[in-house]
Amino acid sequence: MEALISAYDSASGSSDGGDNKEDASEETRADAKRQKFVGPLPATHSAPAPAAAVSLLPSPSAPSFTSTENVGEVKGRYVSKRERAAMAAASIKNPAPVPAPPVASSSSEMETAALNAKLPPRIQHKLDYYARETSARNRWPKEQTIHLKGHTKAVVGVRWSPTHGALLASAAMDHKVQIWNVWNAPDQQVARTLTCHSAALKDVQWSSDGTSVLSCGFDQTIQLSDIESGSQLKVFLENQFVNVLRFHPLQQQLFLAGGSKGTIKLWDLRTGKSVCEYSKALGQVMDLDFSPDGKRFVSTSDIAKRNASDKALVVWNFETQIALSNQVYLEAYTCPSVRFHPYEASFVAQSNADYIAIFSSRPPFKLNKYKRFEGHQVAGYRIQCNFSPDGELLVTGSADGCAYFYSYRSSKLMSKQQAHDGVCSDVVYHPTLPSVVATCGWDGVVSVFE
Incomplete structure (x- = not known):
């Protein structure tokens, strides 16, 4: 056990x-x-x-x-x-925050600084030379040197900057105002694009200091835009389509605007309000221009009524708002453009009869029956004409796409330059560079001739 x-x-x-x-x-x-x-x-x-x-x-x-x-x-x-x-x-x-890469600038920021635009050496040399040679005269250009492409529809007007020799403004039917740095590299020629309008444009004008532009069109507004920033400074509301704008030559805070209802309004930039109106049962206002002293201006209207051709061209007293004469142009043709001579007591009016007529700018503002500028075609389009800065040449667009250069003294055709495929709507001389001309047309192209 x-x-x-x-x-x-x-x-x-x-x-x-x-x-x-x-x-x-x-x-x-x-x-x-x-x-x-x-x-x-x-x-x-x-x-x-x-x-x-x-x-x-x-x-x-x-x-x-x-x-x-x-x-x-x-x-x-x-x-x-x-x-x-x-x-x-x-x-x-939930990844940890990482510093974001630099965001690409907007198109307006990527554009070159507009007011810093400079002339290339060859153009600056030319400008300096003619500044010394005061007897130098404007001549018709020899060839087309620059094509500015950026608009997608017809361009209705071009204007050189009065203070920045390299800048050119254009207004088009694509609702845009383009500011061009003309002599820059092709990919840097667009200095600023203004898209403040919602309808097709009719006109654009520079302010006297060259820092802003006025533009107008079918959206019944007038826009004052800053060139450097591209922003809107002021908006002037109208009750009509606005066809034309003109600054007073001496009082640069005042400008005229004419539109589709036949009313011409004087606006003040400082207050943003209309000061007065000029109205005399006019048809659609086509164009306006001031005399060099600013005491008078001429308006042209599209008159469709019977026996109303005496209102197609009217001379106004700027201060009193009184029509000085309406018995100026008695032919039954609309005048789409009118310009005062820079020095002499005369003005010219583009006629739909395919010629440019000359008038005295002194009462009774008689038509010169012995001299006219013929050869180009208007054909019912709004074809504009302009003087060279010295007043020796008169240049106009044409329905055949050419720019026509006439001697003011003899009214002889001096040169004809093919500029556009289609209507050439406006031609304007550079204010300080002799023999430099900008044109625009219905092909959407802005061209420069030298």
């Missing part, structure tokens, strides 16, 4: 010893994991760490995932693979 009890005790002891060994091995693995969680063992611990635990201890040279920057907890905390995967997914879904 005692032998059986001792045998039983030895068997149970060996079984407990095996269980104890298994428990010890499990505790060893748990210690290894705890060591992995909490970092290196304290220096006072004399027992060597198991191999499995040593391989999981963080090394000084290895990158650590226990930073408080990542988990916001105490340094030394172990980050499991599952947590790392969750953090990676969160970083992809």
Whole structure:
């Protein structure tokens, strides 16, 4: 019996010893994991760490995932693979803010600084030469040197800047006013694009200081726009389509506007209001122009009534708003353009009868029956004419796409230059550069001749 009890005790002891060994091995693995969680063992611990635990201890040279920057907890905390995967997914879904790359400037900001436009050396040399040679006269240009393409519809008018010799403004049926840096590289010729209008344009004029332009058209507004910024400075609301604008030659804060209802209004830039009106049962006002002293102006109207041709061309007193004469042009033709001579007491009017007539600018404003400028075609279009700065040449567009240059003294045709495919609507001399001319046409192109 005692032998059986001792045998039983030895068997149970060996079984407990095996269980104890298994428990010890499990505790060893748990210690290894705890060591992995909490970092290196304290220096006072004399027992060597198991191999499995040593391989999981963080090394000084290895990158650590226990930073408080990542988990916001105490340094030394172990980050499991599952947590790392969750953090990676969160970083992809909500990436950390990265400095944005520079945003491309808008088209207006990418355009060159308009008022910094400079003349190229050859043009500046030419300007300096003619400034010294005061006896130099304007002549007709020899060839077309520059094509300015940017409008998508017919261009109705071009105007050189009075202060910046390289700048040219154009107004078109595509609702835009383009400011061109004429002698720049082809990809830098658009100095500014003004898109403030919602309908086709009819006219554009520079302010006397060359920093802004007035524009008008079928949207029944007149817009004053800053050239440097391209922003609107003022808007003048009309009750008619506005066909033409003219600044007073001496009082540059005042300008005239004529429109489709036959009303001519005088506006003040300072107040933004209409000062007075000039009305005499006119038809649609086609054009206006001031005398050099600013005391008078002439208006042309599209008269469709019977026996009303005496109102097609009217001379006005600017201050009194009184019509000085309406018995000026008695032929039954509309005059789409009128211009005062820069020095002599006369003005000219473009007639739909395919000629330009000459009138005296002194009462009774008689028509010169012995001299007229013939050869070009008007054909019912709004073809404009202009004088050279010295008054020796008269230039006009034509329905055949050519620019015609006439001697003012003899009325002889001096030159004919092919300018456009289709109607050439406007031709204007540069104010300071002799023999430099800009043209525009219904093909959407602005051309420069030298």
